[in-house]
Amino acid sequence: xTTNIKNISIVKQxxxxxxLTMRVCxxxxxxxxxIAILLPLYTMLSKSLENKEGAFIGISNYVEYFSTxxxxxxxxxxxxxxxxxxxxxxxxxxIYAYALTRTQMPFKWFFKIIAIIPLLTPSMLGGISLVYWxxxxxxxxxxxxxxxxxxxxxxxxxSVYWVFPHALMIIITALSITDARLYEAAVALRTSKIKTFxxxxxxxxxxxxxxxxxxxxxxxxxxxxxxxxxxGMYNMLATDIYKQVIGQQNFQMGAVVAVVLLIxxxxxxxxxxxxxxxxxxxxxxxxxxxxxxxxKGLDLTMLMFCSFIAFLIICMIGMAQYAALIKFWPYNLxxxxxxxxxxxxEGGGWGSYFNSIRLSIxxxxxxxxxxxxxxYLVEKGRGFSFGRNAFHAVAMIPLAVPGMALGLxxxxxxxxxxxxxxxxxxxxxxxxxxTITHFYTVSHLTATTALKQMDPEFESVSASLKTPFFRSFxxxxxxxxxxxxxxxxxxxxxxxxxxVSAVVFLYSTNTRLxxxxxxxxxxxxxxxMAAAMAMMIAYTCxxxxxxxAIGTHNILxxxxxxxxx
Amino acid sequence: xxxxxxxxxxxxxxxxxxxxxxxxxxxxxxxIIENEFVCFLGPSGCGKTTLLRVIAGLDIQTYGSIxxxxxxxxxxxxxxxxxxxxxxxxxxxPNLTITRNVAVGLxxxxxxxxxxxxxxxxxxxxxxxxxQKDKYPAQLSGGQQQRVALARAMAISPGLLLxxxxxxxxxxxxxxxxxHEIKELQHKFAVTTIMVTHDQEEALTMADRIVVMDNGIxxxxxxxxxxxxxxxxxxxxxxxxxMNFLSGTIVSNGTAKVGDVVLTCDTEDLPVGSSVMVxxxxxxxxxxxxxxxxxxxxxxxxxxxxxxGSFCRVxxxxxxxxxxxLRADFSISLTRLLSIKxxxxxxxxxxxxxxxxxxxx
Ligand SMILES: Nc1ncnc2c1ncn2[C@@H]1O[C@H](COP(=O)(O)OP(=O)(O)O)[C@@H](O)[C@H]1O
Ligand SMILES: [Mg+2]
Numbered sequence: 001x002t003t004n005i006k007n008i009s010i011v012k013q014x015x016x017x018x019x020l021t022m023r024v025c026x027x028x029x030x031x032x033x034x035i036a037i038l039l040p041l042y043t044m045l046s047k048s049l050e051n052k053e054g055a056f057i058g059i060s061n062y063v064e065y066f067s068t069x070x071x072x073x074x075x076x077x078x079x080x081x082x083x084x085x086x087x088x089x090x091x092x093x094x095i096y097a098y099a100l101t102r103t104q105m106p107f108k109w110f111f112k113i114i115a116i117i118p119l120l121t122p123s124m125l126g127g128i129s130l131v132y133w134x135x136x137x138x139x140x141x142x143x144x145x146x147x148x149x150x151x152x153x154x155x156x157x158x159s160v161y162w163v164f165p166h167a168l169m170i171i172i173t174a175l176s177i178t179d180a181r182l183y184e185a186a187v188a189l190r191t192s193k194i195k196t197f198x199x200x201x202x203x204x205x206x207x208x209x210x211x212x213x214x215x216x217x218x219x220x221x222x223x224x225x226x227x228x229x230x231x232g233m234y235n236m237l238a239t240d241i242y243k244q245v246i247g248q249q250n251f252q253m254g255a256v257v258a259v260v261l262l263i264x265x266x267x268x269x270x271x272x273x274x275x276x277x278x279x280x281x282x283x284x285x286x287x288x289x290x291x292x293x294x295x296k297g298l299d300l301t302m303l304m305f306c307s308f309i310a311f312l313i314i315c316m317i318g319m320a321q322y323a324a325l326i327k328f329w330p331y332n333l334x335x336x337x338x339x340x341x342x343x344x345x346e347g348g349g350w351g352s353y354f355n356s357i358r359l360s361i362x363x364x365x366x367x368x369x370x371x372x373x374x375x376y377l378v379e380k381g382r383g384f385s386f387g388r389n390a391f392h393a394v395a396m397i398p399l400a401v402p403g404m405a406l407g408l409x410x411x412x413x414x415x416x417x418x419x420x421x422x423x424x425x426x427x428x429x430x431x432x433x434x435t436i437t438h439f440y441t442v443s444h445l446t447a448t449t450a451l452k453q454m455d456p457e458f459e460s461v462s463a464s465l466k467t468p469f470f471r472s473f474x475x476x477x478x479x480x481x482x483x484x485x486x487x488x489x490x491x492x493x494x495x496x497x498x499x500v501s502a503v504v505f506l507y508s509t510n511t512r513l514x515x516x517x518x519x520x521x522x523x524x525x526x527x528x529m530a531a532a533m534a535m536m537i538a539y540t541c542x543x544x545x546x547x548x549a550i551g552t553h554n555i556l557x558x559x560x561x562x563x564x565x
Numbered sequence: 566x567x568x569x570x571x572x573x574x575x576x577x578x579x580x581x582x583x584x585x586x587x588x589x590x591x592x593x594x595x596x597i598i599e600n601e602f603v604c605f606l607g608p609s610g611c612g613k614t615t616l617l618r619v620i621a622g623l624d625i626q627t628y629g630s631i632x633x634x635x636x637x638x639x640x641x642x643x644x645x646x647x648x649x650x651x652x653x654x655x656x657x658x659p660n661l662t663i664t665r666n667v668a669v670g671l672x673x674x675x676x677x678x679x680x681x682x683x684x685x686x687x688x689x690x691x692x693x694x695x696x697q698k699d700k701y702p703a704q705l706s707g708g709q710q711q712r713v714a715l716a717r718a719m720a721i722s723p724g725l726l727l728x729x730x731x732x733x734x735x736x737x738x739x740x741x742x743x744x745h746e747i748k749e750l751q752h753k754f755a756v757t758t759i760m761v762t763h764d765q766e767e768a769l770t771m772a773d774r775i776v777v778m779d780n781g782i783x784x785x786x787x788x789x790x791x792x793x794x795x796x797x798x799x800x801x802x803x804x805x806x807x808m809n810f811l812s813g814t815i816v817s818n819g820t821a822k823v824g825d826v827v828l829t830c831d832t833e834d835l836p837v838g839s840s841v842m843v844x845x846x847x848x849x850x851x852x853x854x855x856x857x858x859x860x861x862x863x864x865x866x867x868x869x870x871x872x873x874g875s876f877c878r879v880x881x882x883x884x885x886x887x888x889x890x891l892r893a894d895f896s897i898s899l900t901r902l903l904s905i906k907x908x909x910x911x912x913x914x915x916x917x918x919x920x921x922x923x924x925x926x
Contacts, residue, residue: 013625016642382642457656460623463643464650465670465721475669479660 015383018469023384026377029370030391035421036437037397040409047412048255061256071253074235075260081152081236082221085159089167089216090209092160096309097171099302102201104294106303114310117317118162120541122498122515125534126158127229128527129319137330150232158226159219161316167216174208175201180290207275214272218265222402224501225515229522237261238501241404245411245505255412258405269400317538324532339532342517345524349517353536356514359431360496367436367443368489375447376477380459380469392448399441403501410434411505426508434506435496443488450484451477482555490548494541572635574599574757575620575725580629582615582781589615590626591781597759602751604768605761607778608804613761616778617727620759622646634724648725649718649756653734655710657702663689663713664698670721688716691750708739715747719754726751728760732767744771765805769793777801799923802844809850809891811843812925821922824887828861830920840925847878849919850893852903852911859914867909870900879905881913 015023051057065071099105100112118126133140134149147153182204186196202209224238231239237257245254323329327336343349374395378388398406414425424430454477462472478485500515507516514537521530573596582590589612597603605613618624620631622643630639638646658666664685671681689695692712694705702710711731718726731747732740748771751758762768768775769789777784777792777800785797796802803810813823815835820827823843835841855862868890869880877900882890893913895905903911 009628011626011628011630011640013622014640014642014645016644018644019642455654455656457652457654458658460618460621460643460652461650461656461717462669463623464621464646464648464718464723466644466673467669468673471673476658476660 013383019382019384022377022381022469023387026374026381026384026387026391029374029377030387030394032370033374033391033394033437033440036433037401037406037440038394040406040413041397041401043412043416044255044258044405044409047252048259050252052252061252065253065256065260070235071240071257074237074240077152077235078221078237078261079264081155081159082217085156085163085220086213086217088156088160089163090171090213092309093164093167093171093212094209095302095305097168097175099306101172101175102290102292103299103302104292105299105306111306111310114313115165115168116545117165117313117538119165119494120498120545121162121317121320121534121538122500122518123158123162123223123225124229124500124515124518124522124530125320125538126161126316127154127226128323128518128522128531128534129316130154130158130230131527132319132323132329132531133315139330148232150230151234154230154232155227155234155236158230159223161313162223162226163216163219164313166219167212170212170215171205171208174205174212178204178290183290210275211272214268214275218268218402222261222265222404222501224404224504225519228519238402238404241408242504245408251408251412254408258402258408261402262400262405265402265405266400273396320531320538321535323528324535326528329528339528340536342529342533345521345526345529349512352512352517353514353533355428355511356497356537357540358428359435359511359513360493362428362432363435363439363496364489364493366432367439367492368485370436371440371443371488372447372478372481372485373473375444375451376473379448379451380477382459395444396441398437398439401438403438403499404505406434406438407502407505410502426506426511428511430506431503431511431513434502435499436492438499438502439492439495443491446484446488446491447481450481454480483552486548486552486555490544493544497537497541497544573597574601574634576630576632577620578630578632580616580619580626580631582612582619582624583627589781590619593629593781593783595776595783595786597757599757600755602748602758602760602771602773604772604775605759605778606765606768606772606775606805607763607784609763611778612781613763613778614729617729617759617761620725621648621650621727647723648727649721649723650727651711651714651718651729651731653730655702655714655734657710657713657717659702662699662701663694663705666702666713667717667720670717674721684720688720691753692716692746706739707735708743711735711743712746715750719750719756722754722756724757726754726756726758728758730761730763733762733764740767747771769805777804779804796844796921799842799844799926802921802923807847807892808844809847811845811886811889811891813841813843815839815841815922824885824889826861826863826885828915828920829917830861830922831917832922835922835924842923842925844921844923845891845915845919847892847894849916850881850891851914851916852893852895853899855912855914860917861915861920862912863915865911865913867905867907867911870905870907877905884910 048061049056049058051060096111096115100108130149132138134144134154135141138149144153149157178201182200183196186200191199222238224242227234227236227239228242237260241254241257241261244250244257324339325335325337326333327338342353374391378391378395381388410430413419414421414430416422424433458472458476462469462476498515500519503513504516504519507513514533518530518533518537521527521533575595575597577593577595577597580590580593581588593616605616607613615624619626622638622641625640630637632638633647658669661669667685667688668681671684676684685698686695689698692715694709694712694716697705697709702713705713714731728747732743735743744767760771769792772789774786775789775792776786779800785792785801792801792805796805796808799810802808811823813821813828815832815837816822816827817837818834819832820829821832821841821843822828828843830843851859863886864884865881865886866883867879868882871878871880876894876896879893879895879900880890881893882888895903899905903909
């Protein structure tokens with residue numbers, strides 16, 4: 001061995017051209033994110049500290065907010081109803097998910113499909129149906145025993161309806177990752193079924209339950225559609241922002257309410273991230289998947305329970321469908337397609353439906369490319385770990401930002417005449433940007449997960465073969481991750497189709513959307529037409545879901561022939 | 566192909582690699598000559614893969630330099646270094662056919678399509694997979710995938726071939742056949758090769774030279790026979806092959822005492838009185854035709870016999886060695902000749918030239 005000690009200095013690797021190109025691309029997408037989320041939020045935050053003339057006044061707006069009982073009351077209302085809704089949802093979804101994952105209940109496929117339905121419609125649809133069921137002229141008004149549906153009862157029911165699939169997905173995942181050997185051990189130790197449930201089942205999915213709890217809480221807390229349609233005089237934070245900004249043109253107070261809405265969301269989001277990180281560590285690589293056994297009593301009970309829930313979901317969507325097809329509730333129940341004549345009224349129109357389709361296609365196409373490519377650069381880039389970590393952190397933020405807050409922040413940021421991006425205001429472009437941003441995080445995480453599952457040595461081999469990164473991205477990474485990319489684009493499409501919260505501040509007369517039209521029709525008392533438009537959204541989303549299922553199936557079957565075996 | 570000068574092809578100098586506080590490689594220096602087949606051998610976690618990745622530039626060393634073919638590549642990114650690599654997982658691109666997998670590298674260097682096709686056929690011919698060329702990796706057996714990975718790595722004729730445990734994902738039969746094939750291919754390609762393995766048998770049969778590593782340092786570098794016959798450290802003696810370690814003391818220059826027996830051996834200038842390990846391989850213990858001219862004759866008793874097919878591993882103890890025991894490998898014919906059975910007392914010789922001495926740590 002030679003001992004030719006060289007001067008001891010730390011070796012730094014030179015960056016290849018590809019490394020630099022990748023960094024530049026990542027910085028560009030990072031800049032997009034910064035402009036699309038950080039700067040608007042910052043602008044909104046500073047607006048909340050200004051008076052109407054734009055002078056800095058410290059926290060006076062907040063003092064005013066918290067000393068105005070009517071405003072403060074809506075914060076209380078939001079928290080209360082979100083908590084009630086969360087508890088109901090956790091109970092219901094847990095049992096439903098348990099039936100789907102841990103029993104041999106028949107017709108699981110049917111219950112899985114039914115559970116997806118609320119995802120296909122704007123959140124307002126539940127509210128509209130509730131009006132038909134329990135409103136002043138509702139069919140089942142008697143069931144409320146004199147209480148009014150317009151208010152807390154309606155908000156909780158409508159929220160539970162549309163948040164159900166979101167909660168269900170998380171809890172199903174939590175119940176799916178378990179180790180069968182724990183149950184075998186419990187049986188071997190002659191532990192009773194009830195005791196096993198509380199000693200094994202609940203602890204093993206507690207993180208999933210907690211996580212679902214937070215997600216559900218935020219969704220209800222920040223939702224705008226349901227309280228808008230069925231809240232009546234009952235004030236919630238999300239509707240307050242709308243009233244302050246659209247009704248009273250009080251932007252500063254709107255910003256304050258948005259910040260008040262944002263803070264609990266950020267707290268809940270941080271706790272959720274923390275909890276999820278714990279859950280990952282829970283499952284050892286050697287865990288054995290659980291195979292549920294047949295049990296007549298349990299399976300039958302679960303079948304009855306799930307049928308009941310499925311029945312309620314069908315009642316909700318079914319009523320909206322029915323309402324969309326009849327002449328004049330409740331006096332003339334003959335069928336008609338008149339309600340689909342959207343062009344008859346102000347603020348609706350078929351144009352808004354096609355705008356929504358355009359928005360959804362742009363969002364799905366541009367969004368999935370940007371988001372997947374960004375995740376690729378973060379996951380597979382070499383060196384520059386500061387930049388990559390920063391990118392990843394910024395990509396997490398949108399999930400914590402309620403749509404109402406995002407929309408308002410966009411007004412402040414893009415509507416400023418001094419902003420060079422001001423030209424975007426009122427265009428389809430700003431709707432696309434806000435929608436991509438609003439749903440960035442979940443898509444980014446989907447992409448990251450798919451990329452992490454790839455053999456990390458692909459990049460090493462590609463480097464040794466001198467493959468330029470865009471080539472290996474295009475020929476190797478993207479094709480392998482195609483199912484995930486499709487998932488992302490469909491997720492973006494469905495959300496773009498149904499969202500109202502951010503875009504309600506951003507649309508112009510030329511870029512009115514279907515979901516906004518539903519709101520406007522409801523505002524004008526054209527409930528049947530609102531139901532018809534909501535159903536148009538539902539048909540479209542349902543169709544896209546089916547196309548996605550077929551497409552994924554075909555891709556797995558054909559171009560990804562290599563996956564077999 | 567021949568050494569134009571005395572310069573080794575790859576010069577690794579004082580490499581240190583830290584992962585945070587943890588030091589994975591400590592001051593590693595090795596020279597590798599052209600067309601040599603070198604194995605990095607060591608227990609899992611000793612830093613073999615890290616060293617290989619540093620040579621490829623996939624990880625960057627904290628200190629130290631690497632010179633390949635006279636060019637300092639210490640800080641170059643992997644895409645600017647000249648190597649082909651095969652991983653334990655093979656990392657074949659699952660969505661490309663075998664042909665396309667092998668062709669990727671050739672297309673990247675801008676070779677025209679007909680030539681690419683020709684070269685791919687040539688390579689697949691060489692690894693015996695021409696008839697599989699339109700299949701996808703998942704449709705091949707492990708051994709076939711391994712050869713595709715090799716063909717892909719060799720496609721652009723790199724100056725250096727790096728193999729990280731290329732055989733460990735295969736079952737025993739395929740493994741021993743592929744050892745042979747890889748060695749042959751390496752010869753045909755005439756490429757300087759480094760292979761990482763934790764399997765000593767693999768290293769002994771395939772390597773021109775072995776680098777034995779432990780805990781991020783090099784324990785010994787040498788030809789397989791050297792490593793096996795005269796392990797420089799107790800670690801190497803223990804890790805490569807089987808070894809008897811008998812604790813004893815140096816009694817004079819040239820003798821060591823174990824139990825009641827004084828053994829003559831090379832004591833390497835260790836001071837009298839040092840506690841040492843006296844080491845001898847089981848197969849070097851001789852029991853046939855012992856005469857007084859044999860060195861280190863020991864009276865001993867058979868304690869236990871383990872039948873291992875072509876030979877027996879016999880546990881010997883008592884007699885002169887007192888409570889020290891050792892294992893000896895006797896061929897079946899010898900076992901029959903001496904009618905070895907438990908309780909038999911016999912004389913064995915521990916030939917001086919096969920004894921190694923290590924200081925007790
Ligand atoms: N990226 C890394 N970060 C931290 N420690 C690492 C990393 N890669 C390897 N190590 C550590 O370095 C040591 C050597 O690893 P490795 O070279 O893979 O061992 P071998 O290939 O000999 O089994 C191990 O203790 C391992 O835990
Ligand atoms: Mg290794």
